Amino acid sequence: MSFHGYVRPDGSVGTRNYVLVMPQGIIAKTICDFVPGTKTLITTDHGSGRTQRDRETIARVLIGLGRNPNVASVILHAASPGVGYPELRAERLADEIRAGGKRVEILDPAQDGGTYGAIVKGMQLARRMVYEASKLRREEVSDAHLCLGVKCGYSDTTSGIAGNPAVGYLFDKIVAAGGTAMFGETTEVIGAEQTLARRAVNPAVAQAILDAVALREELAKATGLDIRTVNPVPSNIKGGLSSLEEKSLGAIHKAGTAPIRGVLKYAERPVGKGLYFTDNWMGSLSIFAGYAAAGANLVLFQLGGGGVAGRTLLESCPSVVAPFLWATANPKTYAAATDSVDFYSGTVIEGTETPEEAGERFYRIVIDVASGTFTRSETVNYADPVEIYLQEPRF
Amino acid sequence: MPAKRALVMHPSDNVATAVEEIRAGDEVAIPLQGASLTLTSVEAIPFGFKIALQEFAAGATIVKYGETIGLAGQPIVKGALVHVHNLEGTRARGDLTRRVER
Numbered sequence: 410m411s412f413h414g415y416v417r418p419d420g421s422v423g424t425r426n427y428v429l430v431m432p433q434g435i436i437a438k439t440i441c442d443f444v445p446g447t448k449t450l451i452t453t454d455h456g457s458g459r460t461q462r463d464r465e466t467i468a469r470v471l472i473g474l475g476r477n478p479n480v481a482s483v484i485l486h487a488a489s490p491g492v493g494y495p496e497l498r499a500e501r502l503a504d505e506i507r508a509g510g511k512r513v514e515i516l517d518p519a520q521d522g523g524t525y526g527a528i529v530k531g532m533q534l535a536r537r538m539v540y541e542a543s544k545l546r547r548e549e550v551s552d553a554h555l556c557l558g559v560k561c562g563y564s565d566t567t568s569g570i571a572g573n574p575a576v577g578y579l580f581d582k583i584v585a586a587g588g589t590a591m592f593g594e595t596t597e598v599i600g601a602e603q604t605l606a607r608r609a610v611n612p613a614v615a616q617a618i619l620d621a622v623a624l625r626e627e628l629a630k631a632t633g634l635d636i637r638t639v640n641p642v643p644s645n646i647k648g649g650l651s652s653l654e655e656k657s658l659g660a661i662h663k664a665g666t667a668p669i670r671g672v673l674k675y676a677e678r679p680v681g682k683g684l685y686f687t688d689n690w691m692g693s694l695s696i697f698a699g700y701a702a703a704g705a706n707l708v709l710f711q712l713g714g715g716g717v718a719g720r721t722l723l724e725s726c727p728s729v730v731a732p733f734l735w736a737t738a739n740p741k742t743y744a745a746a747t748d749s750v751d752f753y754s755g756t757v758i759e760g761t762e763t764p765e766e767a768g769e770r771f772y773r774i775v776i777d778v779a780s781g782t783f784t785r786s787e788t789v790n791y792a793d794p795v796e797i798y799l800q801e802p803r804f
Numbered sequence: 805m806p807a808k809r810a811l812v813m814h815p816s817d818n819v820a821t822a823v824e825e826i827r828a829g830d831e832v833a834i835p836l837q838g839a840s841l842t843l844t845s846v847e848a849i850p851f852g853f854k855i856a857l858q859e860f861a862a863g864a865t866i867v868k869y870g871e872t873i874g875l876a877g878q879p880i881v882k883g884a885l886v887h888v889h890n891l892e893g894t895r896a897r898g899d900l901t902r903r904v905e906r
Contacts, residue, residue, distance in 0.1 A: 565852050566821045566852040566853070566854075567852060569813070569869070570811060570813070570821060570823070596896075599895045599896050600871070600872075600873070600893075600895045601871070604871070625896075626895065626896045629896035629898060630896060630897070630898045630901040631898065632898045633898040633899065633901070634898045634899060635897060635898065635899040635900075636893065636895070636896040636897055636898065637888065637893060646887075646888055648852055649821070649850070649851075649852035649853040649854065649887070651854065651873065651874065651886065651887045651888050651891040651893070652873050652874040652888075652891060652892075652893030652894075652895075653893050653895055653896055654871070654872060654873045654874060654893055654894070654895050655868060655873035655874070655893075658868065658869040658871050658873065659869070715851070715852050739852075741851075758811075758823050
């Protein structure tokens with residue numbers, strides 16, 4: 410199959426067409442409030458007082474979001490607390506984003522008439538840039554240009570039975586079509602790592618998977634805590650999951666059956682196409698922005714929900730420029746929040762659809778969304794702040 | 805009354821996941837390849853929770869997806885609910901690690 414997307418100068422294809430204004434702060438926010446068709450990154454993680462490794466992670470997020478195929482052009486400003494560090498200088502970020510062939514403009518309050526001057530200049534620039542972006546037409550392209558990132562959350566036993574397997578079917582189809590699919594959540598691989606390692610394309614990748622899991626398990630043990638007081642999280646236990654191993658073994662079904670080509674850091678862009686494991690954290694405010702920075706042009710949240718009654722509206726998790734899609738296999742979750750759910754696979758449990766039929770239906774929904782159909786959460790004007798996955802102490 | 809449904813994920817599993825609300829004393833049918841295993845629940849098994857397909861001695865391995873999901877923390881009878889009260893996860897357990905070190 411194919412979808413209709415926006416072809417970028419580097420050959421990547423967007424499912425959306427935004428002007429991105431970064432980093433966080435009043436300049437970016439005010440410009441975006443004034444100009445439709447723009448997106449900004451809302452986050453408290455600006456890099457000040459952070460180690461060089463953490464600042465590189467922030468830079469990877471900013472550069473990656475700028476290079477995301479859903480972005481037509483970028484405005485950067487030089488008024489963030491962390492901007493004085495070499496990794497986060499606006500010129501450095503701009504150069505790396507421009508390497509993908511995109512237009513990048515820089516606002517500098519020191520040269521553009523202060524904060525007010527930078528805002529006004531940015532409003533004018535952003536208006537022109539969204540106008541130019543709007544002239545671009547969608548073109549029919551191969552599914553090989555799809556790049557998906559997934560997280561499963563509020564997991565319950567429906568996640569492992571019918572929710573994650575539907576994602577796995579979808580991932581297998583996309584990888585078979587030459588596309589890219591990313592999964593991760595290292596804590597939720599503990600207990601299932603051998604199964605994943607056997608699917609690695611070579612021994613080095615297998616070892617990288619085992620090493621990532623071993624480090625996470627050592628850190629968990631070093632707390633001295635019963636992991637079940639942390640993860641499985643309370644909603645998992647309320648939904649019927651009894652151990653981290655059980656959660657992990659259900660969670661990895663979302664990775665389908667394709668060979669695993671590599672292990673990525675948070676917000677790291679895969680070098681080739683295929684299936685990738687990302688050594689990231691499950692936090693929903695963190696993980697999707699990381700996938701978007703890695704190049705995802707669409708992200709999925711596979712929701713259990715058995716342990717969270719009363720959620721009749723599912724707002725999106727922050728993915729900045731990637732459309733965000735909700736999937737669930739739990740009939741109660743679906744009944745409670747029907748108009749928030751993009752894809753329901755509880756039909757497999759109910760016996761009204763085979764896993765293959767559900768997976769094919771999911772694939773067609775993804776193609777529609779990639780071609781411009783809104784996800785349900787795109788009909789709600791709300792964005793939580795992004796929590797960039799930073800792992801080092803702050804000073 | 806028709807039997808209630810529970811699913812196994814792998815032929816070697818020794819627990820099944822309820823996909824209906826099961827009450828104490830209900831007949832439970834587990835579809836297997838070409839056949840169906842039936843047993844009687846000894847207590848309520850809520851939707852999505854696990855039922856023991858066999859008797860477990862304390863310390864016996866509990867298998868789902870064909871893999872170990874934990875050990876029986878106490879003896880478990882066939883048809884009983886298997887959850888955090890009687891299933892002990894063994895991975896990433898900082899509390900167990902400390903106990904060993906003392």
